[in-house]
Amino acid sequence: MHNTLFADANSDYNKARYVICGVPFDGTSSFRLGSRLAPQEMRVASYNFETYSSFFDVDLSDVLIHDAGDLEVAATIDETLEMITPVAEKYVRDGKITIMLGGEHSLTFPFVNACKNKYPDIGFVVLDAHMDMREEFGGEKNSHACISRHVIESITRKYASVGIRSGDREEYEYVRENNIKVFSAEDVISKGIKSVIEDIRKDIRGPIYLSVDMDAIDPAYAPALGTPEPYGITPRDVREVISSLAPQIVGFDLVEIAPEYDSGGTALLGAKLVRDFLAASARSL
Numbered sequence: 001m002h003n004t005l006f007a008d009a010n011s012d013y014n015k016a017r018y019v020i021c022g023v024p025f026d027g028t029s030s031f032r033l034g035s036r037l038a039p040q041e042m043r044v045a046s047y048n049f050e051t052y053s054s055f056f057d058v059d060l061s062d063v064l065i066h067d068a069g070d071l072e073v074a075a076t077i078d079e080t081l082e083m084i085t086p087v088a089e090k091y092v093r094d095g096k097i098t099i100m101l102g103g104e105h106s107l108t109f110p111f112v113n114a115c116k117n118k119y120p121d122i123g124f125v126v127l128d129a130h131m132d133m134r135e136e137f138g139g140e141k142n143s144h145a146c147i148s149r150h151v152i153e154s155i156t157r158k159y160a161s162v163g164i165r166s167g168d169r170e171e172y173e174y175v176r177e178n179n180i181k182v183f184s185a186e187d188v189i190s191k192g193i194k195s196v197i198e199d200i201r202k203d204i205r206g207p208i209y210l211s212v213d214m215d216a217i218d219p220a221y222a223p224a225l226g227t228p229e230p231y232g233i234t235p236r237d238v239r240e241v242i243s244s245l246a247p248q249i250v251g252f253d254l255v256e257i258a259p260e261y262d263s264g265g266t267a268l269l270g271a272k273l274v275r276d277f278l279a280a281s282a283r284s285l
Contacts, residue, residue, distance in 0.1 A: 005067040005069070006046050006274070007043075007046035007047045009067035010065070015066075017065070017282075018099060019066050019096040019098050020065065020068065021069070021098065022070035022100075022101040022102075022103070023071050023080075023103040024036040024038075024070050025077070025107060026104045028106055029144065029226050029227075029258075031227045032225070033258065034226070034258035035103050035226050036073075037260065041257070042274065045267045046274070055279075056279035056280055056283050057283070058280075065278060066096075071084050081106070081107075081109065084110055085114070088114040089110075091114070092117065092251070097281065098114075098252070101254060101270075102255030102256060103255055105144040106143060107253070108211050109151065109154075115250050119207040119250055121158070122250070123160075123209070124152075124155065124209050125208050125241070126147075126148060126151075126160075126162070126212075127161070127210075127241060128148070128163055128164060128211075129213070129227070129228075130164070130215065130227065131161075131171040133146075133152075133175060134146045134149060160204065162188065162193075163188065163217075163232060164183065165186070181200070183199070183200075185216075185218075193240045194240065194244075197240065201244075204248075205248075207248055207249075208249050209251040210242070210245060211255070212242075212254045214255070214256050214270060215228055215229055217232050218232030222235075222257075222270075223266060224258050224259055224262035225256055226258050235269060235273070239276050242273065242280050243276070254273060254274055
């Protein structure tokens with residue numbers, strides 16, 4: 001465990017409502033490595049902000065948050081998933097809302113699955129530039145490019161993605177053939193994020209796991225990414241999703257920042273969005 005904990009995450013584990021954990025793994029990253037460094041960079045960046053959120057009217061110093069540090073990882077994704085699965089399950093069993101700091105997007109799976117064990121009707125909402133609907137990528141079934149397909153086929157069909165603007169032809173065909181709810185970045189621009197959220201809530205009325213792949217956001221705002229994709233959504237769009245869905249969210253992650261590719265701004269934005277989730281969720285309790 002690193003010495004720096006996420007700001008305001010000072011609560012004892014047993015008393016905490018929220019548990020933050022980092023998973024410093026980027027072994028299947030296909031373009032830029034470095035997301036393994038993001039959990040610690042976001043922790044450091046989190047001290048930039050006031051404890052009080054004027055937007056949510058919540059002071060995080062009043063919220064019971066525990067930072068469990070970084071989970072142990074292995075050299076391969078399969079071994080890493082096996083190692084973190086029982087930890088994710090324990091957090092949910094203990095009644096915690098988990099905030100996972102990645103790391104790459106493949107790490108999301110055991111955290112969603114852990115929520116499924118407690119909430120059988122769990123829905124999965126993901127903000128992402130990429131479809132992530134491949135069956136395998138580069139010979140790796142548990143690649144970051146496969147996470148959405150694995151969640152849909154193994155955990156829940158209650159699914160929606162927002163910010164999509166990249167995928168191969170087969171992924172787009174898979175989405176059409178299976179009637180999967182996907183909102184492109186252009187949909188967000190033309191309809192407005194509030195309209196998109198209304199559409200999502202018509203289909204997913206129960207508990208939600210929200211996964212934020214930072215490449216959903218336009219790289220003008222967040223350049224330090226594993227696989228940046230231009231023409232994205234804005235940080236305010238992401239905050240609106242977090243704010244609107246917070247009462248339903250039972251698990252949250254933020255992944256795919258590669259901190260070495262800018263001067264710290266993307267980690268700052270990631271830390272702010274995590275703090276926004278904590279404030280929005282605490283307000284809704």
